[in-house]
Amino acid sequence: MNPPELAQRLHAAEAVSRDAGRLATRYLADPDALEVTLKGAQDVLTAADGAVERLIVATLRAAFPRDAFLGEEGGRVNGGGPDDACWVIDPIDGTANFARGLPHWCVSIALVVAGRTELGVIYDAGADLLYAATRGAGAWRNGERVSVSTTTDLARATVDVGYSSRTPVEAFGDLVTVLLRRGINVTQCGSAALGLARVADGRLDGYAERHLFAWDALAGLLLVEEAGGCANAFLTGDALTAGNETIAATPALYAVLVDTLAGR
Ligand code: IPD
Ligand code: CA
Secondary structure (H helix, E strand, O other): OOHHHHHHHHHHHHHHHHHHHHHHHHHHOOHHHHOOEEEEOOEEEOHHHHHHHHHHHHHHHHHOOOOEEEEOOOEEEOOOOOOOOEEEEEEEEOHHHHHOOOOOOEEEEEEEEOOEEEEEEEEEOOOOEEEEEEOOOOEEEOOEEEOOOOOOOHHHOEEEEOOOOOOOHHHHHHHHHHHHHOOOEEEOOOOHHHHHHHHHOOOOOEEEEEEEOHHHHHHHHHHHHHOOOEEOOOOOOOHHHHOEEEEEEOHHHHHHHHHHHOOO
């Protein structure tokens, strides 16, 4: 994909993320319209998730009809473009927070081209913060360049960790225990995409989770890399559809997180 085509897509992703955030926020004003259900234990779904994903896909498909789509709520739409461009969409990441009226949720959109994430946009609607990155062009928040933190001292570090029932409870407990023993403060904000965006802008020092899907992780991982941080090679094997472990951090903390997840 050439730079002008990528720039067009960045512009479209930024605009539709804001529209998506506004649509989701309108649902919050009417609790009856939210229709909160469970996909599984603690795996929340609301009517807003589907509506927001439909808005994003319809808008981007109209602009880029040959691109493919992979969304958390709608599955897959094949493309037909020459370079396998695929939009990877989480309409509301942090749905459990969203459904409770807690502010930690966001819209996350990535574009994968020939197996590599080239674009990532995350919109934190509650705080009106729009994060954007394209490969090689830095990470940006509301138009200002952001960088990962300079934290090197573990006693000053904060790492957000995620949990889902896709992985054993014990593995999560061990991860938290070891991080705390190493002196690192641990938070669990409940939105992986937002956690990664906050690593990119230096408000957190790292993010770790044993399994995420591509729609949770890809936009945020690109943001962290473009902000000068380190991220694991998520898109290996069948990770686009099956998901993978996710580790992202400042250069100083990355090896500590890798070792911790590997049980070293
Ligand atoms: C979840 C959130 C959560 C993470 C889970 C994800 P959802 O996505 O990102 O923070 O720990 O693994 O499934 O359900 O809110 O879209
Ligand atoms: Ca998600």
